[in-house]
Amino acid sequence: MERRELIRWLMATAGLSCLEGLSPDEVLAFGTDLHRPSIQGAPRFRALDAHAQRTVTIAAERIIPASDTPGATDARVVSFIDRVLADWYTPQERDRFLAGLRELDARCRASRGRDFVECDVGDQNAILTAFDDEVTALRRSRDAAPNEHWFAMLKYLTAFGYCTSEVAMRQTFGDWPRPTRYDGCASVPFTRTRGG
Amino acid sequence: MSVRRAPDYDAIVVGSGMTGGWAAKELTELGLRTLVLDAGRPISPREDFREHVPPWEMPFRGLGDRRAVEARQRVQRNSVSFDELSHQFWVDDIENPYSTPADKAFHWFRARQVGGKSIIWGRQVYRWSDLDFEANLRDGIGVDWPIRYNDIAPWYDRVERFIGVSGQVEELAHLPDGPFLPPMAMNCVEEHVRDRMAARFGRDRVLTIGRVAVLTARHNGRAACHYCGPCHRGCVTRSYFSSINATLPAAEATGRLTLKPYSIVRSVTFDERTNRVSGVRVVNAQTRETREYTARVVFLCASALESARILLNSVTSRYPTGLANSSDQVGRNIMDHIKWGGASGTFEHWSDRRTTGARPNGIYVPRFRNVGSRHPDFIRGYGFQGGASRAGWQAAVRAAGIGLAFKERLTQLGPWTMNFGGFGEMLPRPENRATLHPTLVDAWGIPTLHIACAWSDNELAMHRDMNASASEILEAAGARDIRPDARGPSTPGNTNHEMGTARMGRDPKTSVLNGWNQAWDVPNLFITDGACMASSANQNPSLTYMALTARACHYAVEALKRGDI
Numbered sequence: 044m045e046r047r048e049l050i051r052w053l054m055a056t057a058g059l060s061c062l063e064g065l066s067p068d069e070v071l072a073f074g075t076d077l078h079r080p081s082i083q084g085a086p087r088f089r090a091l092d093a094h095a096q097r098t099v100t101i102a103a104e105r106i107i108p109a110s111d112t113p114g115a116t117d118a119r120v121v122s123f124i125d126r127v128l129a130d131w132y133t134p135q136e137r138d139r140f141l142a143g144l145r146e147l148d149a150r151c152r153a154s155r156g157r158d159f160v161e162c163d164v165g166d167q168n169a170i171l172t173a174f175d176d177e178v179t180a181l182r183r184s185r186d187a188a189p190n191e192h193w194f195a196m197l198k199y200l201t202a203f204g205y206c207t208s209e210v211a212m213r214q215t216f217g218d219w220p221r222p223t224r225y226d227g228c229a230s231v232p233f234t235r236t237r238g239g
Numbered sequence: 240m241s242v243r244r245a246p247d248y249d250a251i252v253v254g255s256g257m258t259g260g261w262a263a264k265e266l267t268e269l270g271l272r273t274l275v276l277d278a279g280r281p282i283s284p285r286e287d288f289r290e291h292v293p294p295w296e297m298p299f300r301g302l303g304d305r306r307a308v309e310a311r312q313r314v315q316r317n318s319v320s321f322d323e324l325s326h327q328f329w330v331d332d333i334e335n336p337y338s339t340p341a342d343k344a345f346h347w348f349r350a351r352q353v354g355g356k357s358i359i360w361g362r363q364v365y366r367w368s369d370l371d372f373e374a375n376l377r378d379g380i381g382v383d384w385p386i387r388y389n390d391i392a393p394w395y396d397r398v399e400r401f402i403g404v405s406g407q408v409e410e411l412a413h414l415p416d417g418p419f420l421p422p423m424a425m426n427c428v429e430e431h432v433r434d435r436m437a438a439r440f441g442r443d444r445v446l447t448i449g450r451v452a453v454l455t456a457r458h459n460g461r462a463a464c465h466y467c468g469p470c471h472r473g474c475v476t477r478s479y480f481s482s483i484n485a486t487l488p489a490a491e492a493t494g495r496l497t498l499k500p501y502s503i504v505r506s507v508t509f510d511e512r513t514n515r516v517s518g519v520r521v522v523n524a525q526t527r528e529t530r531e532y533t534a535r536v537v538f539l540c541a542s543a544l545e546s547a548r549i550l551l552n553s554v555t556s557r558y559p560t561g562l563a564n565s566s567d568q569v570g571r572n573i574m575d576h577i578k579w580g581g582a583s584g585t586f587e588h589w590s591d592r593r594t595t596g597a598r599p600n601g602i603y604v605p606r607f608r609n610v611g612s613r614h615p616d617f618i619r620g621y622g623f624q625g626g627a628s629r630a631g632w633q634a635a636v637r638a639a640g641i642g643l644a645f646k647e648r649l650t651q652l653g654p655w656t657m658n659f660g661g662f663g664e665m666l667p668r669p670e671n672r673a674t675l676h677p678t679l680v681d682a683w684g685i686p687t688l689h690i691a692c693a694w695s696d697n698e699l700a701m702h703r704d705m706n707a708s709a710s711e712i713l714e715a716a717g718a719r720d721i722r723p724d725a726r727g728p729s730t731p732g733n734t735n736h737e738m739g740t741a742r743m744g745r746d747p748k749t750s751v752l753n754g755w756n757q758a759w760d761v762p763n764l765f766i767t768d769g770a771c772m773a774s775s776a777n778q779n780p781s782l783t784y785m786a787l788t789a790r791a792c793h794y795a796v797e798a799l800k801r802g803d804i
Binding site for chain 1: 293294295298299300301302304305306423424425426427429430465466467468589590591592593594595596597598631632633635636637639640641642643645646649650652
C-alpha cells in the first residue's frame with residue numbers, strides 16, 4: 044500500500060484503532076511522516092543584502108563555531124535571522140539590527156582598515172567579544188531590555204536559530220527524534236536507546 | 240389553526256467540546272436523533288493536528304507569527320496553550336470582541352471549532368468531594384449545591400472509564416480515587432521531594448503524580464501516549480482525551496448524530512404557549528444566513544460565558560432579561576481559579592541525571608488548607624501543580640561569551656529546579672458579572688459581553704499563602720535558592736476555568752438550574768458546561784462538567800420518555 048493511502052486509511056475512523064497495535068517507535072514514525080515539512084525550497088533573502096548575509100553568516104559562526112558538532116553556518120542560522128528581520132521584528136528592531144551591522148563594519152575599518160568579513164578570525168573574535176562585553180556591561184549597569192543592544196539581538200537569534208535547527212537538535216543535543224518514552228532518571232550524557 | 244410540525248431533531252446540543260461531546264455521545268447512545276452545532280470550523284486530525292512538527296519546520300521556530308498575533312489574537316495569546324501551531328485553535332479577537340471595565344482585566348479564552356477547548360485543555364482531572372459540595376452551605380456563601388458526592392460518583396466512574404485517566408490511588412477522603420490507568424512516572428527529584436514531604440508533613444501535604452486524561456495503556460481503541468510533548472497541537476494517536484478523539488466518534492457510530500460546524504447559535508427559541516424552548520436560531524458563520532432548528536430538548540454546552548450570552552440574547556416577553564433568568568442569576572457569579580502563586584527551588588544532587596521524553600503531566604499536591612484545620616486568613620483552599628526539570632539551552636542563550644565556550648554552555652543542563660504553582664478556589668460573588676454590551680457586537684452582529692470580574696480578599700489572601708507554603712515545602716525538601724513566585728495574582732480568566740454564570744441550586748429564586756442541570760424556568764432546557772457550577776472548588780473542573788453532563792443527559796431522556804418535558 045502506498046504511504047499516502049496507508050495514512051488515509053489509518054486516519055479514517057475505522058482504521059485508527061489499528062494504531063493501538065503499533066509500538067511507540069512506529070507510532071512516532073507514523074506521526075512524523077504525517078506531519079511532513081511544510082517549508083520547502085531554497086531561502087530567499089528579504090532583509091539582508093549580500094554583504095549583510097556574509098557579515099551575519101560569519102559573525103554567527105564565530106558565536107557558535109563548528110567543532111565536532113555542527114556550527115551556525117551548518118545550521119543555516121542566517122536564513123532564520125533574515126526571516127525574523129523581515130517578518131517578526133518591528134521596523135524599529137530591524138533597523139537597530141541593520142544599523143548594528145554597519146557599526147560593526149565601521150569599527151573594523153577604524154581599527155583594522157577593512158570590513159568585518161575581511162578581517163582575520165582572531166580580529167573578528169576580538170571585535171565581537173568587545174560587543175558582547177558591552178552587552179554584559181549594559182545589563183549589569185541597569186535593567187536593560189533584552190534587545191536593547193543590536194549585538195544582543197544577533198547573539199540571541201544565532202543561539203535560538205542554532206538550537207532549534209535540525210542539525211543541532213539531531214547532532215549537538217540529541218533531542219531529535221524525540222524519545223518515545225519518559226525516563227525521569229536517565230544518565231547524563233544522554234545516550235539514546237531506540238525503542239527503550 | 241395550524242398543525243404543529245414535528246421537531247427537526249430530538250435534541251440539539253450547542254457546542255462540541257468537552258461537554259458538548261459528552262452530550263452528543265450520551266444522547267445519541269440513548270436513542271435521540273441529535274443535532275450538534277459548533278460555531279467554528281470542522282477539525283480533521285490529519286490536516287489540523289500538528290504535534291510532530293519539529294521546530295525547524297515552523298517559520299518562526301515556535302515563536303509564533305508575532306504580527307498576525309498582535310493584530311488578531313491579543314487576548315488569546317495570553318493562554319499557556321497558545322503557540323505557533325496551536326494558535327489556530329483559538330478565536331480571532333477582532334471577530335470576537337468583548338469589553339471589561341478599565342480597571343478589571345479579564346482574559347476570555349475561546350475556542351470556536353469542532354472539539355472546542357477539549358483540543359487545547361490541560362488534561363488534569365480531579366474529582367470533587369463533599370468538602371467541596373458542602374462548602375457553600377457550611378460557609379454561608381452563594382447557594383448550596385443541590386447535589387452531593389454520592390450523586391455524582393457513579394458519573395465520575397462512567398466518564399473516567401471512557402476517557403481514560405492515569406493516576407495514583409492515594410485514598411484521600413477529599414480527593415477521591417477513580418479507576419485509574421497506570422500512573423506516569425515521577426523523576427528522581429520529584430520522588431525525593433515527595434519522600435521529604437511525607438517525612439515532614441505526613442498525610443497533611445501529599446505529593447502525587449498528576450491525574451491526567453492521557454493514556455498510559457491502550458484504551459477503548461486509542462493508543463498509549465508516546466511522550467512527544469505538545470498535546471495542545473492535537474494528537475493523531477488519540478492518546479489524550481478530546482471530543483474529537485473520543486466522544487464525537489462514539490456519537491457518530493450510533494448513526495444518530497448530525498454535526499453542523501460554522502453554526503453560531505444566536506439565541507434559543509421559545510414557545511410562550513407551552514413554556515418550552517422550541518429550538519435555536521443559528522447564524523451561518525460563512526454565509527451569515529439565519530435559520531432555525533427545532534428539537535424536543537436543548538442542551539447548552541457552549542462554555543460558561545457563551546452559554547450565558549446565548550441566554551441573555553434570548554429575550555422573550557415572559558423573560559425580558561434573558562431566557563431562564565427569572566432569578567437574575569444568569570451571567571453572575573463568574574469564577575476562575577487564582578494562580579501565579581507558589582515557589583521554585585533548586586537541587587544540587589542528581590547532576591548526573593536528566594529526564595528524557597516529554598511527559599505531558601506534572602505533580603499534584605492536593606488541597607491541604609482548611610481540610611483538617613482552620614486557616615486564620617481565608618476559607619477554602621488551593622492545590623499545587625508543578626514538577627522538577629533541568630533547564631536546557633533556553634536558560635543559556637543570554638549567557639556571556641562567544642565561541643566554543645558559549646557553545647559548550649548551551650549544551651550543559653541547568654540545575655534541577657522544582658516548581659510549585661497554586662490553583663486556588665474562587666468564591667461566587669454576584670457582582671462578578673457578565674452583561675450584554677449595549678452596543679458592541681461580534682463580526683456576525685450578535686451582541687457580545689461586558690465582563691466585570693475581580694478577585695476578592697479571600698482569593699488574594701490565599702494567593703499570598705501559596706508563596707509561603709510552597710517555600711516551606713521546598714525548604715523541608717532541602718532545596719536551595721528558593722524563589723517565591725513574583726508575578727502577583729493571575730488575571731481573572733487566565734486559568735481558563737471560567738464558570739458559575741447559570742448556577743445550580745435548590746431554589747428557583749436564587750439559582751438558574753436545578754440538581755439535574757435543568758432550567759427551573761424552562762424544563763426542556765439543560766445547561767451542563769461550566770455555567771452550572773455553584774462553587775469552583777480548587778480542582779481542575781472539566782471532569783466534573785463531563786460527569787454532570789452525562790448525568791443530565793440520562794435524566795433528560797428519562798424525563799422525555801415520561802413525557803415530563
